[in-house]
Amino acid sequence: MPNILAIGFDPHTIPGFDPAPVAAGIEQGSKAFAELGLAEDLLLIDFDELDGRAQAKIVEKLKSRQYDAVLIGGGIRKGPGLLELFQTVVNLVHWHQPDAAIAFNESPGDSPDWVLKALEQKRKS
Numbered sequence: 001m002p003n004i005l006a007i008g009f010d011p012h013t014i015p016g017f018d019p020a021p022v023a024a025g026i027e028q029g030s031k032a033f034a035e036l037g038l039a040e041d042l043l044l045i046d047f048d049e050l051d052g053r054a055q056a057k058i059v060e061k062l063k064s065r066q067y068d069a070v071l072i073g074g075g076i077r078k079g080p081g082l083l084e085l086f087q088t089v090v091n092l093v094h095w096h097q098p099d100a101a102i103a104f105n106e107s108p109g110d111s112p113d114w115v116l117k118a119l120e121q122k123r124k125s
Contacts, residue, residue, distance in 0.1 A: 003039045003065060004115055005100075007058060007089060008073025008108070010044035022075075025108030032112040041067075045076075055088060062096035069101040069115050069122075077104060 008026070011019035026042070033040040043061045045054040062070075070093045077086050093102055103118035105111045 001037055001039050002068040002119060003041070004033060004069050004071060005041045005043060005061060005067045005097075006033075006071040006073065006111060007043045007045070007061075007076065009047055009075040009079075011075075013046040013048060014075075015047070022108055028109045029105075029111040032109075033115075036112055036116070038112065038115065041065075050082075050085060054085070055092065058089060058092050059096060062092060067097050067100045069103055069118050070097055071103045071105060071111050071115050071118075073111075074105055074107065 006029070011017065011022035011026070026044075030040055030042065041061070043058065045057060049057070072086070072089055072093070076082060076089055090102065093100065101115075101118035101122040103111075103114045105114045
């Protein structure tokens with residue numbers, strides 16, 4: 001069973017944001033991972049932890065076990081002013097999980113599809 005780490009923001013911690021749709025998408029994605037036989041670890045970062053605490057949590061999680069793929073959620077990648085965090089997260093994954101496929105999603109609900117594509121690309125390489 002492939003081990004997957006999904007990293008994203010806890011939608012309940014983003015100021016001025018309705019967390020319900022994203023929380024539902026995360027739940028849908030987690031169910032789909034399970035149905036596909038993928039073991040998902042979910043790491044949700046508090047939006048107010050962008051002062052280095054998020055990086056420490058990510059490193060701790062990346063060091064905790066070997067992952068076949070790491071998914072970096074859209075909030076980290078798309079949010080205004082978050083390019084530095086996105087670059088840091090990609091590098092942390094690269095440095096601490098060099099054998100893991102790296103995946104990105106368009107929405108929480110399509111995360112399993114993108115992880116499967118990344119795993120297939122890894123298998124072919």
